[in-house]
Amino acid sequence: MLFISLLRAVKFSLQDIIRNIWLSLVIIIILILALFSINLLYTVKVIGQATVSAVKEKIDVSLFLKNDATEEEILALSQRLKSLPDVKNVDYISKDKALAAFTDKHQDNQEIIDALKQLKRNPLSPTLIIKPNSFESIDDLSKRLDALDSPLIESRNFANYKLMLQKIDSITAKVAEAGLLISLIFAVITILVVYNSVRVATYTHRREIAIMRLVGASNWFIKLPFVFSGLIYALVSLGAIVAVYFLFLTVLQPYLEAFFVGYNINLLEHYRENFFTIFATQFVAAALVNIIASLSALRVYSKI
Amino acid sequence: MIRFVNVKKLYSHDVVALNNVNLHIKPGEFVSIVGQSGTGKTTLVKTLISEEKIDGGRIVVGGWDITRIKRSEVPVLRRQIGVIFQDFKLLPKKTLLENVAFALQVCGSGRKKINTIAPHVMRIVNLEDKLARYPFEVSGGEQQRVAIARALVHRPKILLADEPTGNLDSINANEIIDLLLRINKFGTTVILVTHNREIVNRLRRRVITIENGQIVSDQAVGKYLL
Ligand SMILES: Nc1ncnc2c1ncn2[C@@H]1O[C@H](COP(=O)(O)OP(=O)(O)OP(=O)(O)O)[C@@H](O)[C@H]1O
Ligand SMILES: [Mg+2]
Secondary structure: OHHHHHHHHHHHHHHHHHHOHHHHHHHHHHHHHHHHHHHHHHHHHHHHHHHHHHHHHHOOEEEEEOOOOOHHHHHHHHHHHHOOOOEEEEEEEOHHHHHHHHHHHOOOOHHHHHHHHHHOOOOOOOEEEEEEOOHHHHHHHHHHHHHOOOOOEEEEEOOOHHHHHHHHHHHHHHHHHHHHHHHHHHHHHHHHHHHHHHHHHHHHOHHHHHHHHHOOOOHHHHHHHHHHHHHHHHHHHHHHHHHHHHHHHHHHHHHHHHHOOOOOOOHHHHHHHOHHHHHHHHHHHHHHHHHHHHHHHHHHHHOO | OEEEEEEEEEEEOOEEEEEEEEEEEOOOOEEEEEEOOOOOHHHHHHHHOOOOOOOEEEEEEOOEEOOOOOHHHHHHHHOOEEEEEOOOOOOOOOOHHHHHHHHHHOOOOOHHHHHHHHHHHHHHOOOOOOOOOOHHHOOHHHHHHHHHHHHOOOOOOEEEEEOOOOOOOHHHHHHHHHHHHHHHHOOOEEEEEOOOHHHHHHHOOEEEEEEOOEEEEEEOOOOOOO
8 A cells, every 4th residue: 555655646746857857857847957057156165175184285485595505515404304293305406407407397488598698607506405205394483593593504495385375265254255155045045935936836736735635635645746756856956966066067167277276176076086986965955955945835735 | 403592603793684583394305495695605615515504403414413523524424415505516528428527537436327327317317418518508497407416426415506597597497496306206305495485485495584693484385475
């Protein structure tokens, strides 16, 4: 009996979706728009997080050394630095290496290359690049390096990374906030639209529902087709959003790569790896909104 | 079978639809309820099937006190009481047989049971040759007979008829009353709400007259008083 009722509820729900196909399409399109905005927000968040951690990863402090420092002196200093707390490692860029990198970087700029040639000597200073253990220890490390007294040191360049990252953090937070607001607005619109469509649906079904109540159909049986319709709407819009969003990400990816050169940001990969978590959550949310809206509409408009 | 004890029903603080109604209907009775428009007859029917909750008193149906019936128990009550109305409440896009079968479908009956009971009740109301017609293809009297057939699918102990002949001419109306009498003869308690003086006088059964939500007369073999 239970199984028969379940099958019948599915049948009623499918019949209903097909008979009111335009209403069904409106609900599905609204759901797709809402899911798209939520995914967009999520994408911005992922990009923001990836950027921040990539920037953190790249953070280091440079010590520019005197031009006439000898190799032994520099290596000795490098050893000393390595023994400091908070230091992960120390890279030594010799004058020659620095010059090679510099010419490489400016190989297209003939003027700079000519100017270098005219100098006839290497104008670049040897550099020690110090990577901190973690982003959080950068302040302590800068202080220690400031206190470090060595005749080799020509200048210290401690850019204010903390401030920069705080800015990135606050920007992503603001974007997330705006996105949250947009998603909330969409969620409210979705709930209203679904609620009203179901209201219309219950209204068109009021005869049928009244008869069902009259002849003694149980309340759960009357509600069940609406629950199934909610699940079906959620499933269809989820299928659509998976297709649409993967297409969107495929189109977006080259631009992302061009914009974030040198950072490893691959949204497609992220979505593939977290496919289940991302879309299962969205399915549950979409289905819940639908089902709650339809059940509360039923309660108000058909007293069940 | 049915007992009303001091039943009171208010729609709002100044609309008193039923006021101190006391009533006892025995199993197998055929009772007519008459009264002017707006006196609470339909309200009485609705309280019996728990479509409206009462504000005072008690209602007992077949030994079951339904005064404070749970929401989930209402369907159980409805399967024991068949109801028909002036507007037949058929689904226009279903055939007559499908309309009857629908009542069994939504209550979880199996296909086999439906295939036996639905044609059977259609035979009781003499419509076995019009099973595949749609409601708009048959007369009002026939539509009401389908509604009666549908009300019978759960073998109810009580049949409530709220002005079943209100939309019918006298020939069709008499047919419906004869059908109700036949159903009553099989043992079903029938409660007939009507405005029709001729019918009530012809029946020579118990008549309850309601005025302003109160029972003003209850005669074992009654006449239409108003
Ligand atoms: N849902 C409602 N809300 C408020 N008042 C109502 C409601 N239903 C009925 N009433 C009022 O309650 C009173 C009794 O109504 P009811 O429908 O029981 O009368 P009735 O005897 O069936 O009348 P009729 O013979 O015209 O069908 C009337 O005054 C009516 O206006
Ligand atoms: Mg009435």
